[in-house]
Amino acid sequence: MGEHHKRKYIQNLAPLIEKIWKEEEEKERAFSREHIEGIVRKVLDDAKGDQAELLIHGGESALTRFANNIIHQNVSDRGLAISVRVDVGKRQGRFSTNILTEEGLRFALDKAYELAKSSPENPDWLPVLQPQEYRELNNFFQKTADLSPEERAEIVKRHIERCKEKELSSAGILSNDENIIAVANTSGLFAYHRGTQAKFSATTSNGNTSGWAEDVSPDVEKLNFDEVSARSIEKAILNQKPREINAGEYTVILEHSAVPEIFIYMAWMAFGARAVIEGTSFLRDKVGKKVFDERITITDDVYHPLSLGVPFDYEGHPTAKANLIENGVVKGFVHDRLTAKEFGTESTGHALPQPNPYGPIPRNLVISAGDSTLDEMIKTTERGILVTHFHYTNIIDPMRMIVTGMTRDGTFLVEDGKIAYPVKNLRFTQSMIDALNNVVSISRDQKTVSAFFGGSMVVPAMKINNFRFTSTTDF
Amino acid sequence: MKQFLELALDTAKHEGATYADIRIIDDKSEDIAVKNGKIGRINCSNSLGFGVRVIKDGAWGFASSSTLTKEEIQRVATLAARIAKASATLSKKPVELVPEPAHTDKWTSNYIIDPFTVPLEEKLDLLFKIDSILRKDKKIVVAEGHMSFWREHQFFASTDGSVIEQTILRSGAGYQAQARDGSELQTRSYPMMGGQYMQLGYELIPALRLLENAERVREEAIALLTAPQCPEGKLDLILEGSQLALQIHESLGHPSELDRVLGMEANYAGTSFLTTEKLGKFKYGSDIVNIVADGTVPNGLATVGYDDDGVRAQRWFLVKDGIFSGYLTNRELAGTIGEERSRGANRADGYSSLPMIRMTNISLLPGNVPYDDIIADTEDGIVMATTKSWSIDQRRLNFQFGCEIGYLVKHGKITGIVKNPTYQGITPEFWNSCDAIADEKSWVLWGVPNCGKGQPGQRAEMSHGASAARFRKVTVGVAR
Numbered sequence: 001m002g003e004h005h006k007r008k009y010i011q012n013l014a015p016l017i018e019k020i021w022k023e024e025e026e027k028e029r030a031f032s033r034e035h036i037e038g039i040v041r042k043v044l045d046d047a048k049g050d051q052a053e054l055l056i057h058g059g060e061s062a063l064t065r066f067a068n069n070i071i072h073q074n075v076s077d078r079g080l081a082i083s084v085r086v087d088v089g090k091r092q093g094r095f096s097t098n099i100l101t102e103e104g105l106r107f108a109l110d111k112a113y114e115l116a117k118s119s120p121e122n123p124d125w126l127p128v129l130q131p132q133e134y135r136e137l138n139n140f141f142q143k144t145a146d147l148s149p150e151e152r153a154e155i156v157k158r159h160i161e162r163c164k165e166k167e168l169s170s171a172g173i174l175s176n177d178e179n180i181i182a183v184a185n186t187s188g189l190f191a192y193h194r195g196t197q198a199k200f201s202a203t204t205s206n207g208n209t210s211g212w213a214e215d216v217s218p219d220v221e222k223l224n225f226d227e228v229s230a231r232s233i234e235k236a237i238l239n240q241k242p243r244e245i246n247a248g249e250y251t252v253i254l255e256h257s258a259v260p261e262i263f264i265y266m267a268w269m270a271f272g273a274r275a276v277i278e279g280t281s282f283l284r285d286k287v288g289k290k291v292f293d294e295r296i297t298i299t300d301d302v303y304h305p306l307s308l309g310v311p312f313d314y315e316g317h318p319t320a321k322a323n324l325i326e327n328g329v330v331k332g333f334v335h336d337r338l339t340a341k342e343f344g345t346e347s348t349g350h351a352l353p354q355p356n357p358y359g360p361i362p363r364n365l366v367i368s369a370g371d372s373t374l375d376e377m378i379k380t381t382e383r384g385i386l387v388t389h390f391h392y393t394n395i396i397d398p399m400r401m402i403v404t405g406m407t408r409d410g411t412f413l414v415e416d417g418k419i420a421y422p423v424k425n426l427r428f429t430q431s432m433i434d435a436l437n438n439v440v441s442i443s444r445d446q447k448t449v450s451a452f453f454g455g456s457m458v459v460p461a462m463k464i465n466n467f468r469f470t471s472t473t474d475f
Numbered sequence: 476m477k478q479f480l481e482l483a484l485d486t487a488k489h490e491g492a493t494y495a496d497i498r499i500i501d502d503k504s505e506d507i508a509v510k511n512g513k514i515g516r517i518n519c520s521n522s523l524g525f526g527v528r529v530i531k532d533g534a535w536g537f538a539s540s541s542t543l544t545k546e547e548i549q550r551v552a553t554l555a556a557r558i559a560k561a562s563a564t565l566s567k568k569p570v571e572l573v574p575e576p577a578h579t580d581k582w583t584s585n586y587i588i589d590p591f592t593v594p595l596e597e598k599l600d601l602l603f604k605i606d607s608i609l610r611k612d613k614k615i616v617v618a619e620g621h622m623s624f625w626r627e628h629q630f631f632a633s634t635d636g637s638v639i640e641q642t643i644l645r646s647g648a649g650y651q652a653q654a655r656d657g658s659e660l661q662t663r664s665y666p667m668m669g670g671q672y673m674q675l676g677y678e679l680i681p682a683l684r685l686l687e688n689a690e691r692v693r694e695e696a697i698a699l700l701t702a703p704q705c706p707e708g709k710l711d712l713i714l715e716g717s718q719l720a721l722q723i724h725e726s727l728g729h730p731s732e733l734d735r736v737l738g739m740e741a742n743y744a745g746t747s748f749l750t751t752e753k754l755g756k757f758k759y760g761s762d763i764v765n766i767v768a769d770g771t772v773p774n775g776l777a778t779v780g781y782d783d784d785g786v787r788a789q790r791w792f793l794v795k796d797g798i799f800s801g802y803l804t805n806r807e808l809a810g811t812i813g814e815e816r817s818r819g820a821n822r823a824d825g826y827s828s829l830p831m832i833r834m835t836n837i838s839l840l841p842g843n844v845p846y847d848d849i850i851a852d853t854e855d856g857i858v859m860a861t862t863k864s865w866s867i868d869q870r871r872l873n874f875q876f877g878c879e880i881g882y883l884v885k886h887g888k889i890t891g892i893v894k895n896p897t898y899q900g901i902t903p904e905f906w907n908s909c910d911a912i913a914d915e916k917s918w919v920l921w922g923v924p925n926c927g928k929g930q931p932g933q934r935a936e937m938s939h940g941a942s943a944a945r946f947r948k949v950t951v952g953v954a955r
Contacts, residue, residue, distance in 0.1 A: 023550060058541075063931050064561070067739045071534065071562040075931070076554060077827040079524060079541030096520035098541040107521075115517055118595040122514055149536075149561035157565050171741035173930045203742040210741070278511070279616045279655050357508050357515030357619055391745065394864040396877045396954045397895060399660045404875050404954070406868040427866075427873055427899070429954050454932075470953050471899055473873035474748070 024146070027078070031059060031180050033192045039082070040184040043105050047186065048113045049086040051128050055314060055353055056082050056182040058098070059194075060145070064152040067171035069160045071153060080180065083353060086112040090125035092355060093117070122355060124338050128185035129316050137193070137303060137311040139218035140178075144196035147176040147220050155200070159229040163204055168236050172202035176220060183316035191312045198223050203409060204232040209242055209422070209475060211235020212388055212409035214257065216448055216456065218308060235388060235410040242422040244472060245413060251384035251440065252467040253377045253414065256447040258387045258407075259367065259459040262432050263298070264451035265395040265403055267362050271300070271324050272350070273339035274359020282399050282433065286330045292436035295370055298325040300334055300350065300362035306448045306458045307364040312349060319349035322362065328436075336360040365457035370442025377441055377463040379417040385426070385469075386412040386419060393452050401432040405452070406473065426469040438465040480632035482545055483527050483552045488634065490556035492529035494572060496633035497552075498783060499525040499543065500826040504625035505591065509602035511618055512610065517595070524826035527555045533569025534562035539827040572806040573817055575786050577636030582780025584643045585773065586676030590624035593677045598622055601685065602650075608689035609652045614697050616660075620650035621670060622680065623924075627825075637785040645776055645936060646679045647672030647924060650689070654696040661699035661894060663692045663879055667717035668862040672922030672936065673774045695880060698892060705881050705896040707952035711856035712898055713849060713945045718878055719839065720921035720939035721862045726902040727759070727766055728834040728939070729928075730871035731793050732820075733802040735832075737811065743930050745869025748902065749799060751812055757799040760906030765840040766794040768803060770819055775836035776922045776936035777822070783830035786819035793837065797907070805832050824933035831929055838920070838940030842912025846943050849911045851887040857951060858882040858889070858943075859896045875899040875953060897954045905946055913942035 029035055040054055058080035065073035083096040086109065093115025097108040152174045163170045175198065182192045200223055201214040213231035217223045254262075275281035283291065300322040302309035312318050315337055323331040335343065336351030339359055350360035378386065385407075393405030407425045414420060443461035450456045480497055487495030501523045508515030525548065526539035536559025538551045602620040609618035624646045631639040649670020653662045664670075665688050673679050714722060729735065730747035738746055749757070760766075770779055770788030779788050784806040792800045804814060805821035823830040850858070864877035881896030882889045920940045927934060 061931065065742075065930055066565065067741055068567075068737070069565075070567050071565045072739055073537070073829055073831075074535060074558045074562045075537040075539075075829050076558060077526075077539045079539075079827065081522070081541070083518075083520075092514070092517070094516070094518050096518065096522075098522045098524065100541075104523075111519060115519060115595065119514060119517055120599065124513060149558040150564075153561040153564045160565060169738070171738060173742060175931070201742055205738070205741065212742075278653075280653060280660055282658070355514055355516060357510040391869050392866045394866045394877075396864045396897065399658050402954050404864070404866045406866065406873065408869055425868060425873075427868070427875060429875070453927075471873055471875070471950075473868050473870075474901070475870060475872075 027060065031194065036180065036182045036192055037190060039100065040182065040190060043084065043109065044184060044186055046106065047086055047109055049088045049116055051087045051186045053085040053128050053185040054082060056080060057180065059178040059180045061175065061177040062149065063173055063175035064149065064156055065173050066156050066160065069163060069169050071156060074149060082108065084108050084112045086116045088113065088116040090121040091116045091119045092122055093119055124355065126337055128187050129189050130187050131189045132191065132316060132318050134191060134311050134318050135303065139195040139308065141196050141219040144176050144198045144218065144220040145178040147198065155225055159202060159225065162229055162233060166233055166237065168204050168206055168233060170202050170204040170232065173199065175199045181310055183312060183314060185316065189316045191316045193310045195310065197308055200225055200228050202228055202232040204236040206236045206240055209239045210409045211239055239410045239422040242424045244424045247426060247469045247471050249466045249468050251381055251463065251465050253381060253384055253386045254462045254464065255374065255388055256459055256461050257389040257449045259462055260449055260451035260457050261390045261393045261403060261405055262435060263365055263367060263457060264455050266401060266432065267365055267455065269395065269398045271333055272359045272361045273333040273335045273343060276333055277339060277342055280398065282401060283330050289330055290328045291330055291433065292325060292328040293439040294328040295439060295442055296325055296328050296436050297368035299323055299366045300364050301366045302364040304366045304458055306446060307366065308448060308456055309364045313351040314353045315351040317347050317349040317351060322348045334360045334362045367457065367459045369444050369446050369460045372441035372443050374443055374461045377461065378414055378419065381414045381417060384414045386414050391452060402429065403432055404429045424475055425473050427471045428468060429470040430468045435464050435467060440465055476630055479543065479548055480630060480638065483548050484632060484634050486549050486552035487527060487529045487556055490531065490553055492531045492556055494530040494634055495527065496631065496785065497525055497527050498826055499630045501628045502625065502825065503591065506623045507598055508619060508621040509599065509606050512606055515619060526826045527552045528829065529555045529559050530570050531556050531559035532563035534559050534566045535570060536562055537829040570807055571810060573809045573815060575635065575784065575806060575817065578781060578785060578787065579638045580780060581640045584674045584778065586644050588677035590646055590677040605650050605685055605689045609650065609693050612693060612697055614654045614656060614700065615652050615693055616655045617653035622648040631783065631785055633785050635785065639781050639785060641780050643674065643779065644676055645672060646675050646677060647922060648680055648683060648685060650685065652693050652696040654700050656700045659700050661696055662863065663696040664861055665692045667921060672776055672924040673920065674776055674778050675774055699880060699894045702892045702894040705893040705952040709948045710951050711853050711945060711947050712949040712951060713853065713856055713858040713943055715858060715860040715943050716917060716919050716941045717921045718859055718862050719941040719944055721865055723766065723837055723839055723939045723941060724923055725865060725867045726871055726874055727793060728837045731802050732832045733804045733808045733812065736802065737808065744928050748870040748872050753799050754812065755798065755800060758797055758907065759794050759799040759903055760797045761909045762797045763842060763912055764794055764797050764906055764909055765792065766837060767791065767840060768793050768801065768835050768837050770835040772836050772920065775920060775938040776924060777835040777938065782819040782821045783823045784817055784821040786817045789819050791818060803832050803834060822935055824935060828933045831933065833928065833935040834926065834937045836938040839912065839944065841915040841918040841942045843914055844911050846913040846917045849913055849943065849945050850884055850889065853884045853945065854886060856884040857896065858884060859898065872901050874902065877954060895954055896951065898949050898951045899953050900949055905949065908947045908949065909944055910947055911945040913944065915942065918942040
C-alpha cells in the first residue's frame with residue numbers, strides 16, 4: 001500500500017474506530033457499578049409500600065454459530081432488565097421490565113405496588129435482608145467482553161480449516177457473554193457482580209457419525225480452542241463405522257462431559273431444602289447416613305477456581321460453600337432464608353427471587369476429584385463402554401433417581417485395556433443412586449462442564465460398574 | 476413506529492445489506508402460582524426491544540437491543556451488518572431467499588376476555604380453591620396450580636416491502652398433585668403435564684373445568700401409591716391425546732425441521748433421520764396416519780398471520796396416508812429442496828432472538844373409531860396418560876417416554892391402574908404399528924408452551940391436535 005493510500009485508509013478508518021470506542025464507552029458506563037447503583041437508588045427512592053427489593057440483570061452476549069463448515073448464524077444482544085418487588089405489610093407484588101426509562105421504571109413500581117395490594121398476606125413473609133459483606137470473586141475478563149465478531153470468525157475459521165484438511169464437516173458455537181447482576185433493597189443492601197464467560201463447542205462429522213468437544217471459561221484467553229478442535233476431530237475420525245452391540249449392563253467410563261447427567265437431577269430435585277421439607281427429596285431422611293460410595297464428596301462451591309458464578313443469591317445473601325455429601329454421607333442441603341428459618345439454620349445463599357415455588361437450588365456443584373486418570377480407567381478395563389457425553393436426559397423416578405438418556409458423538413467399546421472400536425449409540429435407564437454406589441474410580445483432574453439441559457458444574461471423569469443400557473439405536 | 480422501522484432498514488442498506496428486516500416487539504405477561512396453600516409467585520412483566528437481521532456479502536448478521544431509540548437502532552443495524560460481514564468470511568455460497576409477496580397487514584389472534592382485565596383476586600381465588608381440594612388428603616405433599624397469560628405485539632418490516640403488525644394473546648393454566656407414602660412418590664397433573672395452553676383469552680380458564688377435576692386428580696395420585704408397577708414386555712399401547720401430542724412433537728415435529736435435516740442444529744439439538752431423499756417416498760407410519768402442519772388452525776399456540784420471515788401462514792401435510800410428505804421450511808432453506816415458496820415456519824423467541832425454523836401447530840388427524848371401541852377391541856394392552864418424562868436420540872429415532880398413569884386393558888376392558896408406566900421404541904417402527912386412531916370426539920389441540928431449540932437457546936410455543944391412538948406390540952415397562 002502506498003503512502004497516499006495508507007493515509008486515506010487511516011482517514012477512512014478513524015471515524016469507525018472512534019465510533020466503536022464511543023460505543024464501548026457507552027456500554028462501559030451502562031454496565032458500571034455506579035450506573036447500576038444510580039438506577040437502584042432512584043427506583044428505591046420512588047418505591048411506595050413498606051419495603052422493596054430490586055434485581056437487575058442483563059449484559060451483552062454474542063454468539064457465532066457454524067455448521068457444514070460455514071458460519072450460518074451470528075448474533076449479538078445487549079440489554080438490562082429490572083425486577084421490582086414491593087411489599088405492603090406482608091403482601092408482595094413483583095413486576096419486571098426492560099424499559100429502564102423514567103416512565104418505564106415508574107410504571108413498574110406502580111404495578112408492583114398494585115399487585116402487592118391485591119395479593120393475600122404471605123405467611124412466609126420476611127423483612128428484606130440487611131446490608132452484607134461479599135467475598136471477592138473475579139470472573140470478569142475484559143478480553144472476553146470485547147471479543148469481536150471478526151475475532152470469533154477468525155477462531156472458527158482456524159478450526160474449520162483443520163476439519164477441511166481431514167475432509168470433515170463441523171458444527172458448533174463460539175460465544176462470549178458479559179453478565180451483570182445486582183440485588184438491592186430498601187434496607188440499604190446493594191450487591192453487584194459483573195462476570196464474563198466464553199464457550200467454544202464443536203461437533204465434527206465424518207459424514208455419518210461425529211465427535212464432540214467443548215471448553216468454557218470466564219477468560220477467553222484460557223479457552224483451549226486448539227484442544228477442542230483437535231479433540232472433536234480425533235473423535236470424529238475414531239468414530240467411523242460404529243458397530244451395534246447389545247443393550248445390557250456394562251462398566252462405563254464417563255468422560256468429564258458425561259458426568260453432569262448423574263448429578264443434575266439431584267441438584268434440582270434433592271439437594272434443595274424445600275424438596276426436603278416437602279418430602280420429595282430422596283435424601284429427606286438421610287442426613288448423617290451413607291448413601292453413596294465413600295469416595296463421593298459433593299459441595300456447592302462458587303469459589304472453586306473452576307466454578308462460574310456469582311457470590312450472592314437473589315435475596316442478596318452471600319453464597320457460602322455448602323457441604324452436601326462428604327465421603328458418601330449426607331451432610332446438609334442448600335438453603336434460602338425461608339428454608340433456613342424452617343430448619344433452624346443459616347441461609348447458604350442459594351435463593352431464587354422470592355416468593356417462588358421451587359425453594360433454594362445449588363448452582364455451582366463441585367464433585368471431588370479422585371486418584372485416577374481417564375487413561376488408567378481405560379487401561380484397567382477388561383470390557384466396558386467409554387462415553388463422550390449424553391443427549392436429552394430426563395428423570396423418570398425422583399425417589400430412586402432413575403434417569404434415562406442417549407449416548408452421543410463417540411461411544412466406544414473398551415476391551416482388554418484398549419479402545420477396541422466405536423459402537424452405535426445406546427440408551428441408558430439407570431438409578432443414579434445405584435451408579436454412585438458402583439463407582440470404580442474417579443479422575444484426579446476436574447473440568448467445568450454443562451448438563452444437556454443446562455447447569456454447569458465442576459466434575460472429574462468417572463468409571464462405574466453395572467451401568468444399565470436398555471436399548472439401542474440405528475447410528 | 477414507522478420511523479424506527481424505516482431507519483433500521485435504511486441504515487442496514489447504507490451499510491451494504493442486500494436484505495434486512497426489523498422486528499419491534501412489546502410483550503406483556505402475567506404468571507401466577509399457588510403452592511401448598513401459599514402464593515408461589517406473582518410475576519407480571521412487560522418488555523420492549525427490537526432485532527435487526529441483515530444479509531450482507533451473502534451472509535447473515537443479527538443484533539438486538541432493549542433500548543428503542545434512533546441512535547440505538549442505528550448502532551444495532553450497523554452492528555448486524557458488521558456481524559454479517561464477519562460471517563461472510565466463512566461461507567460457501569450466498570444466502571438466497573425464496574420469493575414471498577410483500578404483505579402490508581394487521582393480524583390479531585382471537586379471544587373473548589382479555590385476561591389482563593380480570594382481577595388478580597379472581598384468579599387467585601380459583602387457584603386457592605383447587606389447592607384446598609387437592610390437599611384434603613395428607614398424602615398429598617405438594618399441590619401446585621398456576622395460570623399464565625402473555626401478549627406479544629410485533630411490528631415487522633423488511634426491505635422486500637412487507638410491513639406487518641401482529642398481536643398474539645396466549646393463555647394457560649393447570650395443576651399437579653404429588654402424593655407420597657414412605658419412599659413412594661406419585662404425581663397426577665391436569666389437564667396435562669405443565670397445564671393446557673391455547674391462543675385464547677381468559678375464557679379458556681372456565682372451559683378447562685379445573686375445579687371440577689381436582690378431586691379425581693387427588694384420588695388418582697393417592698391410588699398410584701399402592702398401584703402395581705407397570706409390567707415389562709410387549710403390549711398393545713393406547714396413548715391418550717396429550718401424550719400422543721408429545722409423541723408427535725418429538726418424533727415428527729423436530730425431525731421434519733429442515734434446518735435439522737441439513738445439519739444446522741448438529742451441535743446441540745441434533746440432526747434428523749428424515750433425510751431429503753425420503754421426501755414423498757418414506758413410509759413413516761401406517762396408512763391411517765395423516766399428520767398436518769398448520770399455522771392457521773384456530774387457537775393453536777403457533778397460529779400466526781405471518782411468520783418472522785413475513786411469510787403468510789399455511790397448512791400442509793407432513794405425513795399423508797403414512798408417507799412422509801413435507802418439511803417445515805423458511806425462506807432461506809426452502810430452495811434447497813426445490814420448493815419455490817417457504818411454508819412459513821420461521822419464528823423467533825422475542826425480539827432478541829434470530830428467527831429459525833420452528834414447529835408450527837402439528838396435528839394427527841382424527842380417525843373414525845370411537846375411543847371406547849378401541850378399548851373394547853384390545854385384548855391385552857395398556858393405556859398410558861399424561862407425560863412424565865421424555866427422551867429421544869439426536870436423530871429422533873430411539874425414544875423413551877414415561878407417563879403418570881397406566882390403565883391395564885384385558886379382553887376389551889380396563890382392569891386396573893399401574894404406576895411408573897414407560898414405553899420405548901424406534902420412530903418409524905412405532906408409527907407403522909399404529910392400527911387405530913380415535914375419532915374427532917376425543918380430538919383436542921394440546922399446547923406445548925416451552926419447546927427449546929438453538930444456540931443461544933430459544934423457546935417457542937406450538938400446539939398438537941390428537942385423539943387417542945393404538946400401537947401394536949410396543950416395549951413397555953423399561954424403568955423398573
